[in-house]
Amino acid sequence: MDQAQNLRNIIKLQNQTESRKARVITVTSGKGGVGKSSLSINLAVQFRKLGKSVIIFDADFGLANIEVMFGAIPKYNLADVIYRGRSIKDIIVKGPMDIGFVSGGSGINGLGDLNYEQINYLTHKLNELESMADIIIVDTGAGISESVLGFVASSSEILLVTTPEPTSITDAYALLKALNLKEGFERESTKIRIVANKTSSREEGKNLYNKLNAVVRKFLNIDLSFLGSVPMDDNLRKAIMQQKPISMIYPNSESSKHFAGLAEGLINGDEDVSPKKRGLVSAMLRMFKSSHS
Numbered sequence: 001m002d003q004a005q006n007l008r009n010i011i012k013l014q015n016q017t018e019s020r021k022a023r024v025i026t027v028t029s030g031k032g033g034v035g036k037s038s039l040s041i042n043l044a045v046q047f048r049k050l051g052k053s054v055i056i057f058d059a060d061f062g063l064a065n066i067e068v069m070f071g072a073i074p075k076y077n078l079a080d081v082i083y084r085g086r087s088i089k090d091i092i093v094k095g096p097m098d099i100g101f102v103s104g105g106s107g108i109n110g111l112g113d114l115n116y117e118q119i120n121y122l123t124h125k126l127n128e129l130e131s132m133a134d135i136i137i138v139d140t141g142a143g144i145s146e147s148v149l150g151f152v153a154s155s156s157e158i159l160l161v162t163t164p165e166p167t168s169i170t171d172a173y174a175l176l177k178a179l180n181l182k183e184g185f186e187r188e189s190t191k192i193r194i195v196a197n198k199t200s201s202r203e204e205g206k207n208l209y210n211k212l213n214a215v216v217r218k219f220l221n222i223d224l225s226f227l228g229s230v231p232m233d234d235n236l237r238k239a240i241m242q243q244k245p246i247s248m249i250y251p252n253s254e255s256s257k258h259f260a261g262l263a264e265g266l267i268n269g270d271e272d273v274s275p276k277k278r279g280l281v282s283a284m285l286r287m288f289k290s291s292h293s
Contacts, residue, residue, distance in 0.1 A: 030174055081125050138155070153185040160224075195228065
């Protein structure tokens, strides 16, 4: 039996499994420094305030933004599950407000090289992870590397973070262009929402979205929607300097209110997510299928 047939068997088995599927939200950006990890963490805090259990899956291999901001330093990562027999519970670190944190670590870069037995083992382990949360936030690296595009293309729900800076908008378009060419990307069953960060006003954020959406529709035929914007207020600068989520230390600030609005918008927009692509395991299996096709 070849590798492709093995993968089809795993996918068929997964589709027959009636296990709980957590909602997976993938946060990405075309360039670094736009506040992607800050969005991931503050959304997690706001989801918790709405009564949802949350796990952040840090797929940004090589950086430790979330670890630093959360004060959650993991002892183990995904590679320890794949290669060293650690359980999913071993690699989950609990941060503030009981938010779970999982580091992908070096396991992210090795996903494309896994054999059938390792893929089968990992999918069973990730099934356990899905049963532990209502929402899993995947914080990817920035840019258009293969590992970033693999996660993004396999996701049913994407938050693309950009700022009003011209280079940020250009890089956001470049990511969407690369995504459009990525094998395995299904535009019809993928919800892509734009978050405008570090804006001076709601109008600036909406104008940013309108400009980007017009170009993307014309040249890429991808549907985007606007989730909202987050202003760059003084308290957000203070929170960044303190390396703490603003939604926790300045909950009544303007930025925190906007993060709360984004979380509520996502909860209310849950019905827009394609059911056939839900769940972290489903996303991972699509990554494996694409890399081995």
